[in-house]
Amino acid sequence: MPTKYPFPVRPAIADVASSQIREVATLGMEMGGIIPLWFGEPNVPTPAFINQAATQALNDGKTFYTLNRGIPELRQALADYMTGLHERPIDFERVTVTASAMNAIMIVAQSLIDVGDNAVLTAPLWPNIASCVQVMGGEPRQVALDEHEGRWSLDLDRLFAAVDHRTRFLFVNSPNNPTGWMMSTDDQRAVLDFARRRGIWIVADEVYDRIVYSRRCAPSFLDIAERDDLVLRLNSFSKSWCMTGWRLGWIAAPPAFGPILEKMSEFNIANAASMAQYAGIVALRDGEPFISETVARYEQARDLVFQRLAAMPRVTIARPDAAFYVFFGVEGMNNSLEFAKNLLGKSRVGLAPGSAFGPRGEGHLRLCFAATLETLSEAMERLAPALS
8 A cells, every 4th residue: 555644745756665675674673683684785895995095085185076977087997897898899978977876777767767658677676676667657567587497587578578669668687686697698689689679778787797606797788789779788886896885886878878867967966976986996997806706705605505595495496697696485485574574583584575576576585695604604504494
């Protein structure tokens, strides 16, 4: 039921559901003694060399407004970074700096969705994405991934069938939060060909593109899209460089879309924090060893958690190819929110309910394994009685 407020507010805002992940976390924080694996956040602070770059920027007085699309040095650094990772060169004019990937998603929704429009989203999916479409008066249409024999996959025919004349964009989150699924290059090419024929946008959330366990980076729409294709690729410094609190992200877009993003940045944030932008330059320049070490650590954590959970009789689990989550089913669980709350009391472990990620997520729980092996081992010991 929509929340009732004692004052006027847009129905599209009033009807947006609150975060179930936050609901579980708030309950757990009040208890104490909980192993918190509910949020999608690295467990280590931002590395010192990035912090020092921000400190230097502060000491140098770089505390003023910047250009709406970001300081030129960071935009060029991002263009060079993406060119080094992908099959095609990415030039400066395609880059817009944002205050986080969340900000990027919101300004894209503001730019593309009108009342009565819809966006087709792969699911399960981080809930804020569908909420951005709802806030704009649009309809989020979720097309479920399939889980079969320990793998997640996407039925492209079902994805395409969900598109109609009011569809403004296809939203693809790969690598996926919460499942760890990665879209193949062949599937990305099929989606791109379909979007070209229909004249609709692809919004590609590739925030976890470097948290990958079999290659340097995940397949990207940037590998196959032409410069002027209707592709908006979103990314963030939060996960790969452990900079969640810095609120720094970026969009790669067709050059002609840059003025739209410039206007939307002005109306929402003016610009990303100046000192964070200077830190971002150094993260891109010097951060590759840190990313490699971090991914190696996550891979050990993934293997530990997967092996322990797969051995629990009530658990059905697919091995994630990327990101730092396992998204597992529990036999007999039909209300994951209540189940996650009960786990807090019984097991003292905090997990995210699958229902937070849309209807396809019900029956599952998400565990973030960006934690120490010791912490994860203890969490598995605590969870075993409830999941066996």
